[in-house]
Amino acid sequence: MENILEVKDLHISFDTFGGEVKAVRGVSFDLKKGETLAIVGESGSGKSVTTRALARLIPSPPGRIKEGEILFDGKDLAKLKENDMQKIRGKDISTIFQDPMTSLNPTMKIGNQIMEGLIKHQKMSKSQAKKRAVELLELVGLPNPTERIDQYPHQFSGGQRQRVVIAIALACNPKILIADEPTTALDVTIQAQILELMKDIQKKTDSSIIFITHDLGVVANVADRVAVMYAGKIVEIGTVDEIFYNPKHPYTWGLLGSMPTLDNTGDDLIAIPGSPPDMLKPPKGDAFAPRNEYALEIDKEMEPPMFKVSDTHYAATWLLHEYAPDVQPPAPVLRRMKGFSNTGADSNSKEGEQR
Amino acid sequence: MSQEKLLEVTNLKQHFKTGRHSVVKAIDGISFDIYQGETFGLVGESGCGKSTTGRTIIRLYDATDGDVKFKGEDVHGKKSNRDLKKFNQKMQMIFQDPYASLNPRMTVLDIIAEGLDVHGLVKDEKARKQRVEELLERVGLNKEHANRYPHEFSGGQRQRIGIARALAVDPEFIIADEPISALDVSIQAQVVNLLKKLQKEHGLTYLFIAHDLSMVKYISDRIGVMYFGKLVELADSDELYKNPLHPYTKSLLSAIPLPDPDYERNRQRIAYDPSQHDTSEEPEFREISPGHWVSCTTKEFEAYKQELNKN
Known part of the structure; x- marks a missing residue:
């Protein structure tokens, strides 16, 4: 199988008043097309920092990529300019964050939050984007999408919000989906539904998933490699x-x-x-x-x-x-x-x- | 394990008024007993009322209705301060969030000794300090830690401080409300092993509230499953996992991911549909086999019995 992403000897540090925190110290791995790679470890092991670097979401300063390459589509993401990165982030590489309570904008209707990426990356008109947003909400299994699209995040339950976050992440058919503890804040029954949903979508879209978690049960369920x-x-x-x-x-x-x-x-x-x-x-x-x-x-x-x-x-x-x-x-x-x-x-x- | 009842909960109800006419029935008539020296696990999804149950038992909330008896004495109802103090000493609580449950402006010494001061259990400053140091060592910390503040500790260490605080007044019964949910996997095992060791040494009785079902199975002797403020099934933990009868329990068990890829590939999830029950008859909590209780109607009762005999 072909590699879609190659990370080579990645070093990431944070400069703090106490000194340099070496959060990632030489990480190398590759990601194949259509596979799910799970990254496990305790908090502070650098798993979130590594994957954030892939989408260049490390705040700089204090963070910086000291060394290493992130090869995607013939480009080294570690050295890409912010302008060029914006064309990739959310389109080819998108992220599902851990906490569905804080990763949605509370003052924006969820429809608009899904449409944002579509209008920006796919150059869709507003009405086209709205149609696609309804389709996406259907895909992630949210009932009555046409009505719910005009509601605000607080009108959804935790599991529903995570579905909305997944819909946003999937909006532009990303090649790589980074899921940073997507089910940790959810109940087991809801967790099972979300995991099934993600596997289902992966089958349909053939995207690669990097799945971060510390729950080894979840790893056994979703991962091809660990x-x-x-x-x-x-x-x-x-x-x-x-x-x-x-x-x-x-x-x-x-x-x-x-x-x-x-x-x-x-x-x-x-x-x-x-x-x-x-x-x-x-x-x-x-x-x-x-x-x-x-x-x-x-x-x-x-x-x-x-x-x-x-x-x-x-x-x-x-x-x-x-x-x-x-x-x-x-x-x-x-x-x-x-x-x-x-x-x-x-x-x-x-x-x-x-x- | 002796079969002496330490705690008897009968028809406990906790209703919260959320507006002039609306009432949330967080706990809606649950009954169970906890025996001396056992660990009773309470599981369910968030919002099912499991934490409210723990908090109501220890009187952080006043119950709307129902009785809680501790060693045969009524805990709820009107009580003089003196009587209350007596109960408070026997019953302690360990909270979920080790970051929020310790006062950031108090030293570990004062946090742990607060209960000792309230109940007048130590005579002088020297005895107080000695007692705290002894407690710190018992939960696997150093006595030098006594003069530090909570922010100097990691999550697992803080949870140990919370446990030392609960142990300070020599309780017989500890309510642990999701004590490990906020911790890392490797640290979870440390805290669970500590709780088990302390139980052996002090003959403690636990009410262990959690949503991590594999951990609950591991630590509990008996488990109660809650759904929307009601207890739907109660049994020995092995029995519950081997022969779950209530469809909600089955669905909950089928949703647990286990660290075993082979098992995961073949796991079939069962969805729970509350409308499958016959609503014309109010379900009652019935004993299907000795010690195994299920909430069911008369018809379901017969069906469950047959299902159990088949296995």
């Missing part, structure tokens, strides 16, 4: 099956073990001790080492490179080095891996190959 971020870096990336059934990085183990499954009740949850590092002074070596019970001596000195597990699966942990001791992942993770080896895939490959 990138796990910690302290401004991708620590593991692979297909959804590889990440859930054959995770290699201790941080991924911790994330998977900290969520109860419906059949475990007896044992304690695996809590990752401590909290994420201060990005003003990222620690030397592996940033996860202080919270990692599997940390090796070398983790304190040198940052691990990305080790290749399979063609699609990479992880940044010294445990994958050929000289590393054999380590048993925690019990709940082992149970998952068993399920995976039954499906015939090789779960014990340990190659010292570096990327």
Whole structure:
């Protein structure tokens, strides 16, 4: 499949009074056409900052893209002028924000908010745009769109507002849809509806989705591939099956073990001790080492490179080095891996190959 | 677990007046018991009245109707200040938002010691400080943290302070209103493990309110499902997940995404349609099998019974 977007060695920093906060420290990944890539990680791991940079929504100052390339459609978005970026933002790359309560303008009718992009990017007339807005509201499953188009955001419920936000994001048939925790503020039943809607729309429009969330259940539901971020870096990336059934990085183990499954009740949850590092002074070596019970001596000195597990699966942990001791992942993770080896895939490959 | 009832809630109602003629029935006649030493989970969508239930039990709101009995004594109704204080000491609450529930202008020491002062549980300044330090260590913080202010702590640490505050007066019963919803996944597990450990050490009883159903299943012994101010189903947590009977419970369970891609590919969501019920008969809360209660009409009662026997 062809790559629609390539991010290479992206570094983003924020200049504050306390010093330079290194929010993103060398992130590389690509996005294929029609796929859903989920980015997971704790708050402060840099997942939102990374994706905001793709749409160039980092306020500058204080933020700046220090290094790296964002290749889309033959252009490097990291260096594009604001004028040129405006032609892409909202048209080719659009964003669904987390909080439907604050991402809509409370003083504007929702119809006008949907039509804004259409008039600007598609050069539609007002009446054409209005027709299209009604179609979009129908597409996202809002009842009586012709009447509701003249209503204000406060007249909608949370789930309905998120549908409106999705309609705005979809208005110009974007090639890339960035969904920044689109369901975190919603109830499970509404969340299920919105996720189904997004998958449905993806099938129809063949757009690529970057989905940010910290809910691994949602990831298992929507993602084709998963990138796990910690302290401004991708620590593991692979297909959804590889990440859930054959995770290699201790941080991924911790994330998977900290969520109860419906059949475990007896044992304690695996809590990752401590909290994420201060990005003003990222620690030397592996940033996860202080919270990692599997940390090796070398983790304190040198940052691990990305080790290749399979063609699609990479992880940044010294445990994958050929000289590393054999380590048993925690019990709940082992149970998952068993399920995976039954499906015939090789779960014990340990190659010292570096990327 | 002993079968002694710690809390009995009978036909509790909480109606809010929202205008001259309109009334919101946030809780509309719910009844349940909570046994000594257990964790009772209360789940439902936002707006179903689960938080209002917790707040009404602890008297943050005065109930419109119904009884709440704590160890056989009525909690609601007219009470002298002295009696009230006694209840307040036995019942404590942990709030959802660790950012809003701690006074930013008070030190951690004063926040945690507030309950001790109110109830006169410590004799002098030294004992007060000692007690607070002991509490901080029990919830996994350092005693040096006592002189700091809330803004110096992360979300998970703040929630630990909230827990220490609740524990300060040696309560028997704690209402935890979405204590982990605002926290990161890895921190959620820390707080849940802490709550479980404290329960074991102190024989605490919890009312755990949440909308994260997999976490509720993990921590609770019994679970009640609320829908529009009513309890629609109540059962042991394993039983509820294995044999959900009320269509709303089924729909709620089918909506939970689990961290398992294989399961997710095959998950079928069941939608709930309230109009499927026969409205000519008022549904009642009936016991279908020992400990498993469902709100249903007589006809549905028979149908549920058959469904249960089939499984």
